[in-house]
Amino acid sequence: MQSHVQFENDELLVQGGVPVAALSEVLTRWASLPHLGAHSVFLGQVRADRHPEGVVSAIEFSAHESMAERALRELAPRVAAEHTAEGVRVFLQHGLGALEVGEVPVIIAVATGHRAEAFAVCRGILEALKSEVPIYGKELFGRQGYRWKVNT
Amino acid sequence: MSYEVENAGQMTAVHVTVFGPLTDIFSGNRFPATVTLPATADELREQLVEQYPVLADHRFRVAVDDVLPASSSPVREAAEIALLPAFAGG
Numbered sequence: 001m002q003s004h005v006q007f008e009n010d011e012l013l014v015q016g017g018v019p020v021a022a023l024s025e026v027l028t029r030w031a032s033l034p035h036l037g038a039h040s041v042f043l044g045q046v047r048a049d050r051h052p053e054g055v056v057s058a059i060e061f062s063a064h065e066s067m068a069e070r071a072l073r074e075l076a077p078r079v080a081a082e083h084t085a086e087g088v089r090v091f092l093q094h095g096l097g098a099l100e101v102g103e104v105p106v107i108i109a110v111a112t113g114h115r116a117e118a119f120a121v122c123r124g125i126l127e128a129l130k131s132e133v134p135i136y137g138k139e140l141f142g143r144q145g146y147r148w149k150v151n152t
Numbered sequence: 153m154s155y156e157v158e159n160a161g162q163m164t165a166v167h168v169t170v171f172g173p174l175t176d177i178f179s180g181n182r183f184p185a186t187v188t189l190p191a192t193a194d195e196l197r198e199q200l201v202e203q204y205p206v207l208a209d210h211r212f213r214v215a216v217d218d219v220l221p222a223s224s225s226p227v228r229e230a231a232e233i234a235l236l237p238a239f240a241g242g
Binding site: 061066067070094129130131133137148149150151 | 172234236
């Protein structure tokens with residue numbers, strides 16, 4: 001079963017970090033929809049992880065873009081259906097290219113009628129994104145060295 | 153002889169694109185290969201490993217024309233093959 005989910009954005013993959021200002025615009029739009037009562041937002045930020053090889057200065061994201069775009073578009077309705085959430089609004093965007101520490105590779109914003117569905121769908125989309133979408137991250141250590149990001 | 157021809161399958165030239173950690177082992181991220189179809193995803197992997205033995209040391213899934221085929225169902229046509237290591241988005 002697929003429940004109806006309305007995306008707020010057409011581009012699910014963007015070059016560079018996801019612009020945080022986009023979130024503000026979406027929240028303003030959602031304020032005018034009377035059936036909504038709960039928003040849940042996940043915003044990922046590039047972290048300066050310490051590894052034996054060095055400290056992460058940036059992550060260079062790449063993707064099998066056509067597959068990733070389709071997978072991103074398909075997973076939100078499926079996750080919403082799993083939580084029997086209806087009338088769900090979603091903003092979902094992932095960045096590509098080199099993003100420095102502090103930049104935002106992903107924003108997932110979910111609006112529903114009630115908090116339990118909002119939390120569950122937002123988290124479900126994030127977990128599905130990590131395991132089902134062909135996106136890769138090369139963790140760069142300044143100008144020297146890198147390692148491939150591994151999702152745990 | 154005719155028996156062998158019937159069971160030989162169809163030789164198909166494909167483009168193979170690699171992603172993520174696999175880009176470390178191929179210069180340019182794309183290379184040509186020839187596969188015999190129909191074949192399952194596992195059989196495609198074996199055919200590619202035979203042509204590029206360096207792939208044997210890596211874990212990846214085989215996507216055919218932007219789809220991840222079910223492991224048991226035979227792929228009959230292929231133009232683009234993508235080798236996808238474990239995903240790391242988010």
